[in-house]
Structures are given as C-alpha cells and as structure tokens.
Amino acid sequence: MITYPFQYKRADSVADAVAMLGEGGKALSGGHSLIPSMKLRLNAPDTLVDVGRIAELKTITVDGNDLVIGAGATHGQIASSSVVKQHVPMFAEGAAHIGDPSVRNRGTIGGSLAHADPSADWPAMVLAADATIVVQGANGSRSIAASDFFTGLFSTALEDDELITAIRVSSQADAKMTYQKFAQPASRYALVGCAVVKSADGSVRVAFSGVSDTPFRDSAAESQLNGGASSANAASGQSIMSDHFATEEYRRHLANVYLKRALAAVA
Amino acid sequence: MQINLTVNGKARASEVEDRTLLVYYLREQLGLTGAHVACDTSSCGACTVHVDGVAVKSCTLLAAQADGCQVTTIEGLASGNDLHPLQQGFKECHGLQCGFCTPGMIMTAADLLNTNPHPSETEIRVALEGNICRCTGYHNIVKAIQWAAEHQAVPA
Amino acid sequence: MSNKFIGQSIKRVEDKRFITGKGRYTDDIKLPGMLHAHFVRSPYAHARVVSIDTAEALAIPGVVAVYTGDDVAAINGVPCGWQVNFRNGETMREPKHPMLIATGDTAKHAGDPVAVVIAETKEIAIDAAEAVLVEWDELPAIASPADALKDGAPLVHSQFPDNKAFDWSFGNPVEEVDAAIEASAHVTTLEFVNQRVVPNAMEPRAYIGHYDAVADKYTLYTSTQNPHLIRLLMCAFVLGIPEHRVRVVGPDVGGGFGSKIYHYTEEALVTWASKQLELPVKWTSDRSEAFLLDAHGRDHVTKAEMGFDADGNIMGLRIKTIANMGAYLSTFAPAVPTYLHGTLLQGLYTTPKINIDMTCVFTHTVAVDAYRGAGRPEATYLLERIIELAAHEMGKDPAQLRFQNFIPPFDGVTQPGYQTQVALQYDSGNYAPVLQKGLDLLGYDDFRQAQKQAANSNKLLGVGFSTYVEACGIAPSAVVGALGARAGLYESAQVRVQPTGKVSVFTGSHSHGQGHETTFVQVVADKLGIAMEDVELVHGDSDTVAFGMGTYGSRSLAVGGSAIMKSIDKVLEKGAKIAAHKLECAEGDLEYGEGKWTVKGTDKSIGFGDVALTAYVPHVYPAGLEPGLDFSSFYDPANFTYPFGCHIAVVEVDKETGKVDLKRMIAVDDVGNIINPMIVEGQIHGGLAQGIGQALFEGTIYDENAQLTNGSYMDYVMPRADDLPMFETANQITPCPHNPLGVKGAGEAGAIGSTPAVVNAVLDALWSGGHNDVKDILMPLTSERVWRAMNN
C-alpha cells in the first residue's frame, strides 16, 4: 500500500512535460492505473511527471470536422460533455461505464490509452471510431492512427519520451454507434467490450476490448458485415484470453453475443 | 516537498514525502482519521473524500496532487453542529453497522446528490459501484441516500 | 412492566461518531513513540527457510529491530481452543502456529511469517522488509481437501502422514441409516462443494502492543470480537505472562463475521515486541495480507444422499464430507464442521435416521474457521439443496415437499422441545407458517405463471426456496466442555447504579457493528424504567469489564443480554429492600414500575434515583444490608436458541450469457423476541448479502502451487450495491422459552438461508428452460458456469 520512493515533478505545459519525460520521467495523469500498480510495488518509476495540471490537455473542442479531446480529459468530463454526445455519442456512453464515479472523476482518456490495459474500455471505442492519437515528443508532434497504436499487452506505439496530447476523431453525428460491455464482476473492467460504428452509408467498424491481449479492429467481422451479411463471427483469427472469469471458449462466445447485441443497437 | 492546501476550510502548509498518499497525509499528519483504508487496489471507496468538490479515492491520489486544492473530508461535511442531510439519513435509516465504510459512502453519495439531486434507486446503486460495504447489504444505505435526497435543503 | 423502548426501532446511539468520522478504530490510535511493524512473509505455500539475512535491513536508518524465528523460539505457538478427537479415540492433531517460521522449518501457507521489521515509520518498515534476504527451498503444496487425502499427497505436517487433523461421525449408527436409505422408494444423491470464502470485514486487522515498563503492564489494542478471550489465550497459552499484567482493549471494530474471533500470531508478536523495545508497536494488515491470513470460511466437499418413501416422506440422510482446516487449527476450527454443523442436519424435517461422516484435513492454505453462520450455513446448504433437487426428481412441488416433512409446531413450554437425531433439543419452533408467509409475499401462483411465459424469452425466471433452523448462543458450558471446548461459553455483566441513579452497564459482549450501545441500553432502560440517556454501556476493555466471552455465534443478546437481566434482577431485589425501609412497608407490598417503587394500592412511592442515593448514603438504611447498588452476574444458558425461517430468491438467467440477475430476495425470519426491529432487520440484510455473495460471486481460487490467485478486490468478487435488490423481510415471533428476554439471535440467519435459496432459484430457472438434468452448479454461480450448465 506504500509505493517505492520517487521524485514528484509537476509540468506546467506540454513542452515542460516533454522535457521532463526526456529526462526519464514517467507521466502521471489521473493516476488511476499508475498509482494502484505503484502501491502494490509492481511499478517503480524514479520520477513522476504530473501532467494533470496542464490546462491545454483538458479541453474538449471541435476543430473543423473533428472532435478533439485533450488527453487529460477525465472519463467523467467526457461522459457528460454535450459536444461529445453530439459528435461521437458512443464516447460519452462508454465513458460513463468506466470504473466508478471516483475513478471517472480522476482517470483520463490519455492515461487509459497510454496504459493500454487489454481490458480497458477506451481502446475498443477509439478503434471503432477510427480515431487518431496525437502525441508530442522532443522532435515535435505526430499522429498515430488508433489501429496502429496498440501493439501488444500493455504496449503501444508511444515512445518513452512522448506525451499523448489529444485524441482526434472525425465528427460522426450522422452515424449510429454503441459500446456494449460485459463487465468482469470484481474489477468491472471489460471481460468483453464491443464497439460498433455504423456510418450513414451502412458500413460498419467493429472493435473489441477484453477479448485478446491486444485490443483490435475486427476486420474479419467487418468484411462479412460490409459484404452484406446480417451477422458475423466475432474475433475470428484472434488469440483469445482466458482467465477465471471467462475461458477462451466462453469469451469467444461472449464476443459473439456482444457483437450481435451491438449490431442490434445500431440497426 | 511542501504542499499548501485547504482542508475542511482550513489552510494547511505541510511538508510531505513525495510518495505520501493523500489518505495517509490526512490520517497520519492531520489526524483526520475519518477516511479509512480498506483495500490496496483502489476498489473499496472507504477512503473517499472530496477534492475541489468532487469525490476521489484519497488512496489513489498523492498528497502532492492535492497541492493548492480544496479538500473536504467526512469531518468537514457538517456545518457546525448541523449534520449534513446524508449524515442524518444514514442515522435515520440505519445505513451503517460497523461504520467503517460509512465516511466513504457518505462522501460518494454527497457527490452524487451534487450532480443528481433526485436519483432513482438504480442510479444510487450504480453510483455506489466503487464503495464496498460488508455489513448492511446496501439496502439501508440506498434508503439513507433517498432520505437525504428528500430532506436536503432546497436551493433558493 | 410496560416497555417503552424494547420492541422499538430506536435510532442507534453509536451512529453519531461514525457518521462524523469520529469512530475510533485501532489503526486510528497513535501513541507517543509508536513504532510500526511489517512482516516478511513466505511467497510460497510450502517452503523451507534455508537462511535469513537481516543485516542489510538492520542497517537502514529508522529500523529499530528485525526479529526472526530464533528470537521468538521461546514463545509458544498459537493454540487451538477446541478439541475433537478421532473416532477411534486418537487425540486430535494440533500443530501450533509459530510466531515466526524459524530457519530450517517450513512455511505452510503463502503468507506465513518468517521475520518482522520494526521501524520508526510504516514506510521504513515496508522498505526494510524487502531488504531481509530469505533463501527458500520451495516444496510441493496442496490446497484442495480432497487432494490432501490422496496417496502420495505432499504432507502439511511431516509428523502426520495422512494429512488428517481428525475424523468424526455423528448421528444414528450408520447401519441404521444405510438400511433406511436401502428401503427408500427414491434416493436423491447430491455431490457438491461448499467453497472457501474470505470474510472480508472492511476494517483490516490491526494491533498495537504497548508495554509500560514503569507499571510493568501491557496494553494490547486489538480489532477483535472478544478482548477477554484474546487476553486469556495470549497470556496463558502463548506469552506466558500473568493476566493481571495485561489489558486488552477492543476499540471500535469494523466488522468481523468470525474472522476477528481468533487469536492471531501478530497480536502476540506486537505485544511481545513492545516489551523488548519498551515502546508501542503497531501492525495494520493490508487487504492483500487479509486475503492471505484472516481465517477463511466453509470449504467442504460433500456427498449427500436422502431417501424418501413412495409418498415423499424423508426416510434417511447419509453424508460424507471432507472439510479443509487449512495448515493450522484456528481457535474454534474443529467445532465448525462438527458440533456446529453435524448437529444441525435435522433441519426442520422429521428425518428419522441421520448419519454424517466427516474427515478434517490439513492443506497448505490459511486456516479455516467460523465465518458468519459457522457450520449452520453448510448444514442448511446441504439440506435445502438436496430437498429441492429431490422435489424436482420426484416431480413434486418443492414447497409442498417441505410442508410435508416439517416437524410439527412445539412451543417448548406446554409442549416439550423437539429431540433431534443429532443430539440437539430444539427449544421452540413453528415452521410451516414462515414458509407460508414467504409464499404469500412471493405470490407463488402468479410467479409460476410468469415463469412459464419467460421460458420462451431470452431470460429464464427461477424461484428458489430455503428453510432453515439454526443454533445460536452456543452453550451451556458444561455441555460444550464435554464436546471439546476449552473455554466456557457463558457471559458476564455488571450493572453499576451510580449514586444519582445513572447506570453503567459493563458487558463482556463486544460490538463490531451490532449496535449493542443501543439495544443493550434499551433493555436496561426499560427494565429499570429510566431514560436511555441515563444508561451507559461499557464494553471492549478487559480492565473495566470483569470478564467476557465476546460476540460471535449470534450470542450477544441471548447470552450477554441475559447476564444483564440477572444483574438487573439483583439491583431491583436489593433496591426493594431499601425502598421498603424508606417507605416503612413490607417488601411484598411494593411494586416496581416507571422508575419507582410504589406501595401497592397507594400513591406512596420512592424513585429509583432516591433509592440509589440511599444505597450510597446509607443513613436511613435496613440493618445488616451492605451499602452500594452494584451487581455482577454470569449467565450460562440452559441450551442453545434455535431461530428459524424461510428465504426465497427470484432470479433471471440470461440464456445467452448465463448471467444471473437476482430480482427478489424474500426473508421471513423467526429470531424470537425482538428488542430493536430496525437493528434486527439490518443484521438480516447484511447476512443476506453475504449469503448471496457466496452463491453468486465469492470464492477463493488456488492454483496448482496452492497460491491464492484472486486475493484482491480486483479478482475476488464482493457483492456491490448494484448486484443486489431491495430485500423483502418479514418476521414471525416465537419467543425463546429459556432466556429472560425470549430472544434467539439474528446475527447469522441471513447468511444461513440465502445461499441455497439463490442456487435453487438458478437451478429452477434452468429446469424451467428444459435443462432438467442439471443437478448442481459449482458455487459461485459465475456466468460461465451457468452458461456451461445450459450448453452441455
């Protein structure tokens, strides 16, 4: 319950933060993944760089046709944002089901994406929404497509000294979308989380959290559905996780049930 | 490191270790032992306090992160001798037994009523998702919060 | 005497401090100079300590001491408080739990301590504990009780070659039961596991040992359910220090559910260390440690067979169970599967022949002991599951099958108690009406209609019944002594009337959420006819309370309350002498009520306060009578008390996912007379949640190395607010005939009846959907298990 000793630094700006990360610091945003792991002594950074006070990371704005969510926006802020509800309503719907109210008051979208917990909710949503993750490093800014971002269990395309600054996603006010979650009964993370976006032209994007050790776009299911099928096999070709709460077989079954339910919700 | 913050309306300037969690700062340094520690995975909510008006798990926040903030704990919820409606509700409806989860329950419920003054039973239960009580089976906690919702001062 | 408070839902006196954050739990206490302890624990379930190197830890600034097994070799291990010998007379095998595992010895469950670091701050103690270097030799380990009995199983204690702690059989001779089952027209067989659960009181255990060298006195602050018992065990059996040199204080306690009855090694260790260092030493458990170290509950593997005649009358019940004791025998552990379980297998039924065969085994897991209900939930689970299954198999209505087999009503006053086949004599019972009331609340006929309709939808509906009788206030001492208890099971109380007529009551019961500061005061205020504000309850401190056995087994009111009643009787008896003297009448002419003695048929009276004052200022006073008005009593009950009731669960099962949604939970309980309905209802609610938790959510999971793999709230499923419905509760009142308050006990009832009701409901849902062959689903009924049951 007590972390290893470390040094605490507070960044006042993105530039400040990037500089501190370059010196080997680790970003601290909402702290709701990082601090729990440090309390259990599973993680021992020497320096924490608190990015939680950087005002520019907390804004939710519309830029042309894009919704731009600051990396430091909390789950709660997103869940109740009218701009989000208008442009990408699934984000508000899904954010409202992350953790509990206290977790939503502190935890941030940027922290969740950087942490890349395979059972977290954001990954499926940003994948299905085809969002872009905007990051800033010593050499400037770059954009990473969500589909390129998650590279494995708790790993991402992010470099150690890069900071996520925003999540950019094109406005999809005319699309139908949903995030459906079967929660692990103790932690309430996603045992299976299924995000489906159905564009005005009828094409669908499907993504899953909780199913495989890396969140993924279900391109196999998408091609079945976009080829005219009314249902599809979920997660085919994916390696499926297995644990006390769901064996591989049951998880695959749940993925299918949740895909079906999500499709019904956007029908 | 040095932190400056306001706790229950009182300005505090304290020296803390960088790694000090807010809950330990409150309990050990300020003697405010109302926030309890009942888990080490940020799951139970016994440590819930308000930081800048919203509920947070004080075991999952560094004291350093609360620097410059307004912190309210269960000890600061009543105004003088007037108990907060939630405190009254918990007593009226027998919303507590051993009392260990109670401060966290009340602080979480206070956050709920701030944003949703008239929650349904389901909304109350969902809002308590991050607060574990082993004694009451939650029935009377739900009733206590409903009682408080009915009896809270109507804003002018 | 009319009651003003008894029977009323008086709001709790103790709440004020808890709702304002002023509760004072052990970890809230800070003493000058206090040091902090942190233990170095075995990462393995079974491993030999090859060497321990403390040099690096000792060199860390702020570290005051590091102790290992060698330092505490002279201290006895923690003993067991109950002895159950083998069937063949062989003595129970009772390995003591050492304070710290010494070099060369083996740790026997994950978390067994090898060293303790004591430092100026908790942070330093934790950091330094990582610097204690222990070399381990990992050995094979077992967690499952069935595995423990297999040939070649790793041994927990090498001196006990079969891993058995003891075995036991009980009830009618097995040949008679065999014959009854043989002769039955239908036999229902059920093999099941009553899984291991973790008590999870929200306050983690915490202790502060404080030795005062000047006074040569120890004080132990401990989160315990029974301070005096801890003092007795720790002084007499572990540390060997005289009891009058030890004060044990139980401050506010954040729940126990059994887990804080027992004497744990850490308690003795901080007490001992405070003497070595002459400074207070505190240890507070983390939740992760609590999962590993607090005594767990249940853990039975059972095969039960129940025989019926052609009309559905129960003919016999035969049971074989293996019970897991864990690595050591905890304080009450041997009593739980035996005298608290085997003796309850009559249930509410007239079963003429019953036999249980029990084998209690050691495994490389933490000790199992009494957890809310202790033995009775196991017995009820067995009976209520098998009778429900029998009804299904025989095509009978489960409620009707119960009605048919219930013991007829008996009040224990005009009719004798009911003599069971398993030793107990029930005090009073009237079983059919509680089930009928439950059915009425449910709306049984309408339910079956709705269930039929639901069978074609995506969600199946099911109802599950459970009726129970349980035994509370375990006693009398002579009987439990003969059954192996090493302590008496009475209670003490002192009623001290102050000169002004205010009353201090000292009880050996110890509240950890039960609201004694309210209920006990209600009783005293009513019996004395004074205001509740004029009565104060003192408990939880061995220096102020003469003696006590504590709070567990739903015993506080039935036993502790009765002791108080005895003292009140003595107060009133002496008071009457003083009053008669003052009023110049005969004692027999007086009646007591409304706080005064009145000469019958007159308006001449004297108040309680005046009599009290006279007792302490005895100027006009009966000759030969001692001054003062202060009485102690010990109450040793004549029998257990036997609450009973009926719990009904309604569930919805998602056909596609197997997810169970508990829609309704109905509980009709008869806990005898009720002092405070609000508090009794609260006790029932809490018990229901725990029982539901066992049915649907909770259970330990050990891997092949006997490591607990779900030892945190991220993996161990605690029931949460959104998992439960509002509970529907009702009461029937059949007073206990043999204690002065007529109370039976309500602390555990909820946890006893609800578990089988919920499991039965899920099975009923599945049966309604055509899955007729499903006989059992392993608890907890996870979505996957239910889904598999529907898809096999």
Ligand SMILES: Cc1cc2nc3c(=O)[nH]c(=O)nc-3n(C[C@H](O)[C@H](O)[C@H](O)COP(=O)(O)OP(=O)(O)OC[C@H]3O[C@@H](n4cnc5c(N)ncnc54)[C@H](O)[C@@H]3O)c2cc1C
């Ligand atoms: C009790 C509990 C329940 C939860 N339930 C859920 C749930 O149901 N679903 C779910 O999805 N999540 C859940 N979470 C996790 C929660 O959503 C976290 O908030 C989130 O995963 C991490 O966000 P954070 O802002 O707290 O990040 P932090 O904990 O501060 O950081 C997490 C990681 O991201 C890095 N990081 C943070 N910000 C940035 C940035 N801007 N750029 C680069 N790297 C960064 C950090 O260095 C760290 O490695 C739960 C957490 C708790 C404690």
Ligand code: FES
């Ligand atoms: S102690 Fe903070 S959530 Fe449990």
Ligand code: FES
């Ligand atoms: S009242 Fe004891 S944990 Fe909630």
